Each structure stands twice: as C-alpha cells, then as structure tokens.
Amino acid sequence: MTDLALSSSLSMAATHPDPAFPRFHPRPAQGWINDPNGISFINGRYHVFFQYNPDSARHSQIQWGHLSSSDLVRWEEHPVALSPQAGGPDSAGCWTGVVTSDDGVPTAAYSGIKDHGGHSQVVIARGSADLVTWEQDGHVAASMPEDPLVTAVRDPFIFRFNGARYAMQGAGLSDGRAALLLYTVDSLDDWKYQGIWLTTADPVAAVHTPAEIWECPQLVEVPLSSGGSTWVMMFSLWLSGDDHEHANGVGYLTGSLSADPVTGLPVFAPVSGGKADLGRDFYAPQIVQLAYSDGSAPAAALLWGWANEGPGRDGRRGRTQEEIDDAGWSGVLTHPRVLSVVDGVLVVAPASGIEAYRGAAVASGAAGSVAVPAFAEVLVRGSSSGSGSVELVLGSGADAQVVYSGSLAAGEELRIFVDASLVEVYRSGSVATTLRAYPAPGEDWQLTLPDGATADVWKLSLPA
Numbered sequence: 001m002t003d004l005a006l007s008s009s010l011s012m013a014a015t016h017p018d019p020a021f022p023r024f025h026p027r028p029a030q031g032w033i034n035d036p037n038g039i040s041f042i043n044g045r046y047h048v049f050f051q052y053n054p055d056s057a058r059h060s061q062i063q064w065g066h067l068s069s070s071d072l073v074r075w076e077e078h079p080v081a082l083s084p085q086a087g088g089p090d091s092a093g094c095w096t097g098v099v100t101s102d103d104g105v106p107t108a109a110y111s112g113i114k115d116h117g118g119h120s121q122v123v124i125a126r127g128s129a130d131l132v133t134w135e136q137d138g139h140v141a142a143s144m145p146e147d148p149l150v151t152a153v154r155d156p157f158i159f160r161f162n163g164a165r166y167a168m169q170g171a172g173l174s175d176g177r178a179a180l181l182l183y184t185v186d187s188l189d190d191w192k193y194q195g196i197w198l199t200t201a202d203p204v205a206a207v208h209t210p211a212e213i214w215e216c217p218q219l220v221e222v223p224l225s226s227g228g229s230t231w232v233m234m235f236s237l238w239l240s241g242d243d244h245e246h247a248n249g250v251g252y253l254t255g256s257l258s259a260d261p262v263t264g265l266p267v268f269a270p271v272s273g274g275k276a277d278l279g280r281d282f283y284a285p286q287i288v289q290l291a292y293s294d295g296s297a298p299a300a301a302l303l304w305g306w307a308n309e310g311p312g313r314d315g316r317r318g319r320t321q322e323e324i325d326d327a328g329w330s331g332v333l334t335h336p337r338v339l340s341v342v343d344g345v346l347v348v349a350p351a352s353g354i355e356a357y358r359g360a361a362v363a364s365g366a367a368g369s370v371a372v373p374a375f376a377e378v379l380v381r382g383s384s385s386g387s388g389s390v391e392l393v394l395g396s397g398a399d400a401q402v403v404y405s406g407s408l409a410a411g412e413e414l415r416i417f418v419d420a421s422l423v424e425v426y427r428s429g430s431v432a433t434t435l436r437a438y439p440a441p442g443e444d445w446q447l448t449l450p451d452g453a454t455a456d457v458w459k460l461s462l463p464a
Contacts, residue, residue, distance in 0.1 A: 012029040012209070013026070013029065021419065021421075025422060028052070030328045031329060037064060037098070038098055039286050041288060042131065045068050046072060047068045049064045049065065049066050051096065053064030057325055057327065057329055057330040062085055062094055062095055064094050065084035066081045066231040072351050082136060086270060088136070089138055089140050090110075090114070092114060094110055096284070096358075097122075097156055102126075102188045105127070108125045109122055109123070109141060118327060122167075123139065124140075126238065141189055141190060141191045145181060145193050150174075150181065151174050156168070157218055159289075161266045166182065169183070169217070170213060170214040170236075178211040178310075181196060186266075193420075197268070200214075201340055204270035209235050209251035209253060210248060210251075211235065211238050212239055214236070218286065219232070219233050219300070219424070225341070225342040232254055234276055236285070250277055253272070254270070254341060255271045255272075256268070276346065276348070276431055277348075278433040281310070282434035285304060286304060287301050288301070290320075300338055301339040304334055305334040306332075309331065309436065317438055334424060335350050335354050338351055338352075345429075347430065348432045356463045357461065358377055358460070362458065364455070365455055366449065369447065369448050371444060372418055372447050372457055373418070373459050378416040380453060381413055382408040383411075383453055384411055384451070384452075386410055389405060389408060390404070390405070390408050390414060390450065391445075391448040395440070395443045396443075401437065406425070412427070414426065421436055
C-alpha cells in the first residue's frame with residue numbers, strides 16, 4: 001500500500017458506511033485494533049503503535065499498526081511496523097511493548113508469542129530514524145524467568161531511575177497473586193531478572209488493583225498540582241475468563257520510588273490508588289513520559305487507552321460477534337489524556353489539542369433536555385448554588401438507553417465527547433469515563449440537565 005493510500009484510509013472515516021465508526025479517533029478503516037503500544041515523542045512527532053489485525057475484526061495474528069502526528073489532531077497512517085516472523089519468537093503475534101531510544105536508535109521491546117497458549121518473551125526490533133521501517137531479527141532479550149512461582153508474564157515497560165535503566169513486566173503467580181517482575185537493563189539486548197518486585201499482597205495494591213495478572217504495567221512520574229511530582233503505577237486488571245470483557249478495568253497506585261539501601265535497586269512504596277477510568281469499555285492504556293522541562297520535574301504524561309467492542313451492559317445495546325464481523329472493524333483508541341495528581345488523586349483531562357476538532361456551535365441550553373449530534377463535544381457546567389444529575393440518552397421511547405448518568409456538583413464541569421459509538425466523559429478533578437453505545441439509523445442523543453446547569457454543544461469537524 002502506498003503512503004498516499006495509507007493516508008487516505010484515515011480520511012475514509014468521514015464517509016465510512018458504518019454509522020458507528022468513529023471519525024475523530026483515528027484508526028484504520030478496517031480490521032481489529034487493541035492495546036496502544038510504543039507511544040513515543042521523537043523529533044517533534046508523536047508516534048502511536050497499536051495491536052492490529054488488518055485482515056479481520058478478530059484478535060488474531062497480531063501486528064503493530066502505526067500512526068503519527070505533530071499536533072495530536074492531524075494523523076498519518078504508516079505501514080505495519082512489526083509482523084509475526086515465521087519460526088521466530090513472535091510467530092504467533094507481536095503483542096504489547098514499548099519504543100525507546102537506544103543511543104539514538106528507535107528500539108521496540110515487545111511481547112513475542114511463539115505459539116498460541118505459550119509463554120511470551122521480550123523481543124527486540126530496531127527502527128529507522130522516522131520509526132517507519134523496522135528490522136526484526138528475532139532477538140530475545142528476556143525469556144520466561146526460571147522461577148516456579150511465575151506462571152504468566154507479559155507486557156514489558158521501560159523506565160529510568162537515578163540515572164539507570166530498568167524494566168518491568170506484568171505477571172501472574174501460582175498462588176493466585178498478580179505481580180510485577182523487575183529487570184536491570186544495562187543493555188537492551190540482555191535484560192537481567194531481579195525477581196518479583198510487587199504483588200497484590202501489598203495492602204494498598206490489594207484494595208486498588210485486584211487481579212490475577214497485572215497486564216500492561218506503567219510507571220511514570222506525574223506532576224502534582226501543588227508543585228513537584230509523584231510516581232504513578234497503572235495496571236490493567238486481568239481476571240481468568242475475561243476474554244476482552246474486563247470487569248476490573250484499570251487501576252492505579254500513587255507512591256514513592258527510592259533506592260534499596262543494600263542493592264540500590266528501586267523500591268516502589270504505594271500510598272494510595274483508585275480507578276484510572278470509570279467505564280467498563282476501557283483497558284490496556286499506555287503512558288508516554290514527555291521530556292523533563294528542567295531536569296527536576298516531568299513536563300507531562302500522556303495516556304492513550306483502548307475501547308473495545310462488545311455486548312451491551314447496564315441497559316445499553318451492544319454488538320454481537322457476527323455484527324462486528326459484518327462491520328469489518330473492532331476497537332478504538334481514546335483521545336490522548338493528560339495526567340496530573342491533585343491531593344493524592346489521579347486527575348485525567350483531554351489533551352489541549354483536541355479543541356481543534358470543535359466546529360460550529362449547534363446548541364446551548366439550561367435545564368431540561370438538550371439535543372446532541374452524533375459527533376459532538378459538550379461542555380456542561382453545574383450551577384453555582386445547587387447539584388443534581390446529568391444523563392446522556394440514546395434514542396427515545398421504549399428503545400431509549402441511558403449511556404451515561406452521573407452527578408453534577410455546584411460549579412463542576414463535564415466535557416463529553418460523542419464520536420458515533422464512542423463516548424468519553426471528563427469530569428473536572430477526576431478521571432474519565434469511557435463508554436460504547438451503538439446508534440441505530442435515525443437515532444438521536446439527548447442530554448438531560450439539572451436545574452441551574454448549562455450546556456454548550458459543538459459539532460465536531462476535521463480541521464483542514
């Protein structure tokens with residue numbers, strides 16, 4: 001496929017025959033996508049890779065798709081970056097991983113699966129300066145640890161602490177605990193296993209991140225509203241039988257990172273935690289740590305997550321596997337989200353560039369019901385003197401479904417994005433809520449407001 005064809009496949013969203021296909025969350029026009037991978041900011045350009053099956057709307061023979069942007073709004077699609085290699089350690093799929101710089105060379109470290117049902121290994125691939133072409137030679141940097149307690153391992157993540165490079169992987173243990181495994185990475189080609197680093201036996205982790213396997217682990221330094229920064233860990237909370245239905249969702253821990261006085265290895269001490277998203281349709285996020293502004297505090301941390309398709313929940317209609325197959329596509333990545341910590345609590349907001357999608361104002365209302373287009377941004381403001389509840393409803397009469405319902409405190413703001421079948425709700429001072437709902441032809445959205453609240457509605461449009 002030529003670069004021109006690749007770029008035009010993104011613009012096909014505006015004329016996609018499926019009314020549920022999102023137009024403002026770039027993804028290929030066809031195929032399955034899930035976990036965002038390899039998120040990086042290099043030479044003034046954001047790169048987002050993702051697990052991808054271009055040939056089917058099902059999770060199989062996973063490759064790495066690739067999008068890039070200079071402004072988080074105008075995206076270019078590139079050729080597939082990584083593909084399963086016959087006879088190689090990734091012959092059954094190139095799964096979750098990261099991209100980092102190794103002495104200036106873009107380098108991917110990802111979970112390679114040799115055979116379905118087998119253990120993953122950390123596989124290394126090297127990229128061109130623009131991250132568009134990749135060399136895969138099947139090099140394995142870390143195999144399954146020779147530790148009888150470790151029964152599952154996946155999803156490498158690389159971080160730096162005290163000038164040294166470390167890595168971690170999510171794991172499951174034979175006694176039912178979820179765990180993190182720690183590695184020293186003096187060379188990206190040879191990871192040294194240091195042991196089990198953290199488990200759900202930790203009392204703070206047990207409350208906020210319960211799981212049988214911690215998937216897609218993240219560890220980044222996040223700005224504090226009061227100045228300085230704190231460390232945030234994030235896990236996707238896998239339970240047996242999930243099969244893309246992730247009941248426990250994604251959790252996070254805040255805490256400190258210090259050096260062990262004997263070994264010098266990093267020690268993470270959780271202090272608090274919570275949910276990273278309040279919706280059932282959010283999983284496998286990845287965070288990119290942007291450059292430090294002055295060497296003492298991080299400039300920002302940006303997160304993308306995966307919103308999967310699936311059956312209806314909580315009174316909402318869903319899609320059967322047959323309907324997904326007929327549509328020919330599955331999965332969406334969320335808007336990029338900015339992370340901060342306020343009074344010990346994670347706060348998530350849409351990246352500022354997203355305002356570029358805001359088109360013509362189409363409605364403004366107070367109390368009662370406000371019409372919302374199929375592709376819209378809504379800003380809801382609570383009254384200065386009272387509280388109530390907000391509902392976003394799809395359809396009317398007996399077929400109406402409440403897609404979102406939440407409280408609205410005095411003076412509080414909600415930003416709601418409706419992109420066909422994907423709804424993202426951002427609450428000031430809190431995390432987001434990611435939801436899926438599938439409009440039938442001719443169905444309208446309605447927003448119900450409490451007394452004194454106001455809503456401004458804009459139709460979304462792609463910038464020139």
